[in-house]
Amino acid sequence: MDEFELINRFFRPLCVDVAENDIGIGDDASVLTISKEQQLVVTTDTHVESVHFPAGAKPYDVGFRSCTTSLSDIAAMGATARWASLALTVTDASDDWFESFAGGAADALKQCQASLIGGDTTRGPLVITWNIIGTVSAGTALLRSGAAPGDGIYVSGTLGSSAAALTFPLTGVQSYTALQDELRNRYWYPKPRFDLAHRLRSIASACIDISDGLVADLAHLARSSHCGAVVDSVQVPVDSALIELVGIECGLQMALTGGDDYEICFTVAQENESELMCLGKKLNHCITRIGHMIEGSGVRVIGGSGQEITVNKTGYRHFD
Amino acid sequence: MDEFELINRFFRPLCVDVAENDIGIGDDASVLTISKEQQLVVTTDTHVESVHFPAGAKPYDVGFRSCTTSLSDIAAMGATARWASLALTVTDASDDWFESFAGGAADALKQCQASLIGGDTTRGPLVITWNIIGTVSAGTALLRSGAAPGDGIYVSGTLGSSAAALTFPLTGVQSYTALQDELRNRYWYPKPRFDLAHRLRSIASACIDISDGLVADLAHLARSSHCGAVVDSVQVPVDSALIELVGIECGLQMALTGGDDYEICFTVAQENESELMCLGKKLNHCITRIGHMIEGSGVRVIGGSGQEITVNKTGYRHFD
Numbered sequence: 001m002d003e004f005e006l007i008n009r010f011f012r013p014l015c016v017d018v019a020e021n022d023i024g025i026g027d028d029a030s031v032l033t034i035s036k037e038q039q040l041v042v043t044t045d046t047h048v049e050s051v052h053f054p055a056g057a058k059p060y061d062v063g064f065r066s067c068t069t070s071l072s073d074i075a076a077m078g079a080t081a082r083w084a085s086l087a088l089t090v091t092d093a094s095d096d097w098f099e100s101f102a103g104g105a106a107d108a109l110k111q112c113q114a115s116l117i118g119g120d121t122t123r124g125p126l127v128i129t130w131n132i133i134g135t136v137s138a139g140t141a142l143l144r145s146g147a148a149p150g151d152g153i154y155v156s157g158t159l160g161s162s163a164a165a166l167t168f169p170l171t172g173v174q175s176y177t178a179l180q181d182e183l184r185n186r187y188w189y190p191k192p193r194f195d196l197a198h199r200l201r202s203i204a205s206a207c208i209d210i211s212d213g214l215v216a217d218l219a220h221l222a223r224s225s226h227c228g229a230v231v232d233s234v235q236v237p238v239d240s241a242l243i244e245l246v247g248i249e250c251g252l253q254m255a256l257t258g259g260d261d262y263e264i265c266f267t268v269a270q271e272n273e274s275e276l277m278c279l280g281k282k283l284n285h286c287i288t289r290i291g292h293m294i295e296g297s298g299v300r301v302i303g304g305s306g307q308e309i310t311v312n313k314t315g316y317r318h319f320d
Numbered sequence: 321m322d323e324f325e326l327i328n329r330f331f332r333p334l335c336v337d338v339a340e341n342d343i344g345i346g347d348d349a350s351v352l353t354i355s356k357e358q359q360l361v362v363t364t365d366t367h368v369e370s371v372h373f374p375a376g377a378k379p380y381d382v383g384f385r386s387c388t389t390s391l392s393d394i395a396a397m398g399a400t401a402r403w404a405s406l407a408l409t410v411t412d413a414s415d416d417w418f419e420s421f422a423g424g425a426a427d428a429l430k431q432c433q434a435s436l437i438g439g440d441t442t443r444g445p446l447v448i449t450w451n452i453i454g455t456v457s458a459g460t461a462l463l464r465s466g467a468a469p470g471d472g473i474y475v476s477g478t479l480g481s482s483a484a485a486l487t488f489p490l491t492g493v494q495s496y497t498a499l500q501d502e503l504r505n506r507y508w509y510p511k512p513r514f515d516l517a518h519r520l521r522s523i524a525s526a527c528i529d530i531s532d533g534l535v536a537d538l539a540h541l542a543r544s545s546h547c548g549a550v551v552d553s554v555q556v557p558v559d560s561a562l563i564e565l566v567g568i569e570c571g572l573q574m575a576l577t578g579g580d581d582y583e584i585c586f587t588v589a590q591e592n593e594s595e596l597m598c599l600g601k602k603l604n605h606c607i608t609r610i611g612h613m614i615e616g617s618g619v620r621v622i623g624g625s626g627q628e629i630t631v632n633k634t635g636y637r638h639f640d
Contacts, residue, residue, distance in 0.1 A: 003441050010422040011406070014429060014436035030437040032403055034455070035355045042437065044405040044451060048444035083352060085364040086331070087407065087449040102330040109334060116334035117350040117362060121323050124368035124447060129407040129440070131364060131451040135354070 023143065026224070028073040028209055029134070031141045041134040041141060043073035049126035056171045059097045061188045062128070063104025068190050069211065070130040071112060072262040075192035076209035078142040078201040079134035081112040086119035087129040112194055142197060142207035147225035147267040151205050153291040154276070156193050156263045159214055160251055161186035161239040163258020167246075182241045190262035196285055197264055203276050207266040213257040215311050218265055219299045225267075228296035231256075234304045237288045256301060256311050267293055343463065346544070348393040348529055349454070351461045361454040361461060363393035369446035376491045379417045381508045382448070383424025388510050389531065390450040391432060392582040395512035396529035398462040398521040399454035401432045406439035407449040432514055462517060462527035467545035467587040471525050473611040474596070476513050476583045479534055480571055481506035481559040483578020487566075502561045510582035516605055517584055523596050527586035533577040535631050538585055539619045545587075548616035551576075554624045557608045576621060576631050587613055 007025060015024035022039070023031040029043035047066040049055050067084065074081040086105065090097075109116060114132070165187035168180060176184065197207060208221045214236070222229045238248065238255040246254070268276050273289075280287040291302075301309040327345060335344035342359070343351040349363035367386040369375050387404065394401040406425065410417075429436060434452070485507035488500060496504065517527060528541045534556070542549045558568065558575040566574070588596050593609075600607040611622075621629040 006418060006441055010418045011436060011439070011441075014422060014426050016435045018435055018437065024435060024437045025439075030403070030405075032437065032453075034360075035358065038355065040354075040360075040453070042403070042405060042453065044407050044439050044449075046407045046409055046440040046442045046449070048409055048442050051442060051444055083350070083362070085350075085362060085451055087364050087366045087451075089366055089368055089447050098326060098330045102334060106334050115336045115338055115344060116331060117338065117344045117352065119331070119345075119364050120366040120449070121326055121331075122366045122368050122371060124371055125445040127409050127444060127447045129364075129366070129449045129451075131405055131407075131449075133352075133360070133362065133453070 021139070027144050028076045031077070031136070031143070033138065037138055039136050039138050039141060041074055041077045041079040041136055042131070043070055044129065044131045045070045045073070047128045054171050058171070059101035060104040063101040064108045065188050065190065066128045067105045067108035067130055068111070068192060069262060070132045071108065071114070072190065072192040072209045072211070074132050074134040075194040075197050076142065076207050076264050077134070077136065078140060078197045078207070079136035080198070081114040081132055081134045081194070083117045083133045084109060084114050085117060085131040088119065089122045089124040089127040091123060091125060111192065140201045142201055142204055142266070144206055144208050144221045144224035147206035147221060147227055147293045148269065149227055149293050149295045151267040151269050151293045152273055152289050153218065153229060153231065153265065153267055153293060154287055154289050155210070155214065155237065155265050156196055157261070157286055158237045158239040159210065159261050159263060160242045160255035160258050162260035163254040164239070164242045164245055166260070179241050179245055183245070186239070187260060190260070192262060193264045196283060199279055199283070200266055203272045203279065204266040204268050207264055210261050210263050210265055211259050213259045214265060215256050215299050215301065216259070221265065221267070222293070222297065222299060225293070228294045229291060229299045230294055231291040231299060231301045233301050233309050235288060235290045237286065253312050341459070347464050348396045351397070351456070353458065357458055359456050359458050359461060361394055361397045361399035361456050362451070363390055364449065364451045365390045365393070367448045374491050378491070379421035380424035383421040384428045385508050385510065386448045387425045387428035387450055388431070388512060389582060390452045391428065391434070392510065392512040392529045392531070394452050394454040395514040395517050396462065396527050396584050397454070397456065398460060398517045398527070399456035400518070401434040401452055401454045401514070403437045403453045404429060404434050405437060405451040408439065409442045409444040409447040411443060411445060431512065460521045462521055462524055462586070464526055464528050464541045464544035467526035467541060467547055467613045468589065469547055469613050469615045471587040471589050471613045472593055472609050473538065473549060473551065473585065473587055473613065474607055474609050475530070475534065475557060475585050476516055477581070477606055478557045478559040479530065479581050479583060480562045480575035480578050482580035483574040484559070484562045484565055486578070486580070499561050499565055503565070506559070507580060510580070512582060513584045516603060519599055519603070520586055523592045523599065524586040524588050527584055530581050530583050530585055531579050533579045534585060535576050535619050535621065536579070541585065541587070542613070542617065542619060545613070547613045549611060549613055549619045551611040551619060551621045553621050553629050555608060555610045557606065573632055
């Protein structure tokens with residue numbers, strides 16, 4: 001049973017009495033009405049050593065990345081991150097370890113002026129859970145579920161670099177080439193797209209952050225929106241360092257399936273596409289149209305001559 | 321370095337920009353202003369197998385107890401529990417395990433009509449983190465910090481039974497005496513004091529739930545209130561099953577130092593004590609006056625003939 005089946009079967013029944021228009025389980029984060037004007041946006045993410053990040057990683061990097069990837073869920077909803085709780089389970093860590101980990105977490109929170117407001121520190125194998133609470137004006141959160149057939153599909157930034165970084169050692173004292181260093185930095189220091197997503201609230205019809213991989217996350221968006229999606233692979237913005245390292249074919253596969261980039265994927269109705277282009281220029285932010293939504297279901301990836309491209313895997317899943 | 325020093329040194333600096341009258345780190349839960357009328361109350365607790373509960377415990381019990389002890393933090397603030405997130409890290413659990421664990425969590429949440437709204441399920445050593453969000457009318461949360469010299473100190477229910485339960489095996493197939501069963505049930509199925517604490521908001525000056533042990537938790541309350549506390553040990557409501565099992569002297573030590581009962585300890589100014597007695601009768605709830613707050617600091621425990629009683633340990637701490 002994979003994680004999604006597990007949640008649906010055993011934990012979704014515990015999601016009760018969530019108000020109309022609120023979202024419990026099933027988006028990047030929950031959306032909860034707290035007043036007429038405001039909704040809370042809440043996300044929880046766990047990072048286990050050797051599962052979600054390599055053993056022996058620098059504590060600063062672990063602190064920064066674990067916190068930032070949770071912030072990315074809040075960003076992708078168009079919300080403002082406000083408060084963070086940290087559950088940190090660790091065995092026999094030194095003062096230096098804690099200081100460095102806390103430094104990374106502090107720098108992550110500073111990106112969006114969020115505050116640590118509590119948590120729990122316990123002894124055990126290294127497991128880190130961040131719970132982030134954000135706020136958003138009522139009814140304006142960017143959900144996975146708003147896309148319609150005909151909407152354009154867009155991504156921010158470039159894709160695949162984190163997947164490439166995972167192909168060589170991420171920790172240790174060995175020296176890296178400048179290219180490897182660039183990719184490693186993309187993995188360890190993702191940038192939540194707060195500015196962009198915040199302004200997309202009046203433009204985009206649906207949004208998700210790319211944590212499992214473009215095709216896997218777009219499939220979540222399509223399923224939630226009761227649509228299908230077609231991706232024009234030629235348009236997918238593959239990271240240039242990645243192309244240099246592994247070539248375009250392999251780079252494309254990494255961009256389609258590699259997670260961990262924490263860019264956002266969103267859809268925009270035709271009538272809003274010109275406004276989106278203006279926004280991209282204004283923010284000086286790379287935004288790329290990679291396809292469109294269709295009637296039906298699933299995600300199809302099309303090559304330059306119209307042929308269907310087989311995607312090697314569809315994102316990371318626990319409990320496979 | 322113990323957990324409290326660790327938090328103060330490395331994590332308290334990350335608690336920034338919390339509004340005046342809000343509480344970040346340092347109470348049973350955080351208190352965060354969300355509108356003029358309302359505050360959020362947020363708590364995070366981690367439970368590690370073999371550290372916080374015995375290995376091989378029934379998954380139903382683990383689900384129920386881990387969730388309920390977090391709800392207790394919300395109860396002790398006088399707040400209403402609303403939304404829960406679960407971060408569950410587990411290795412190779414069976415469908416039966418998940419079903420039973422989720423059943424325990426569901427029954428815990430039903431106690432206060434709270435809803436599961438999200439979480440994360442990952443593979444690794446068994447670690448469970450609950451994050452609970454409650455709400456409370458602005459300015460009415462019961463804090464640790466409001467006690468003043470002269471206030472009476474009260475506890476709900478009886479104390480020490482969970483500490484006694486920890487002296488014999490909590491899991492396994494062996495048969496238990498009726499007495500042991502009673503104590504085990506107190507450990508596995510604590511009852512958050514939502515009703516009582518909710519009504520104490522207009523009566524009590526400070527409140528804390530007893531998770532680390534009466535003396536340790538009262539010391540937290542006293543420190544936050546810049547007072548000392550004197551406990552009259554003769555008045556401490558030692559669980560009768562516990563007295564039967566280990567005698568009054570040992571039972572008293574367990575009641576003073578054993579955690580895990582999840583009763584509440586609170587203080588009441590003299591002018592409110594009669595109202596408190598009425599409330600206790602109305603709710604048919606056992607409430608016991610066990611001492612009073614004084615100028616100074618620390619917690620002193622006094623015996624029947626006025627002698628000072630030495631307390632064997634002062635509560636559970638990680639990283640000792």
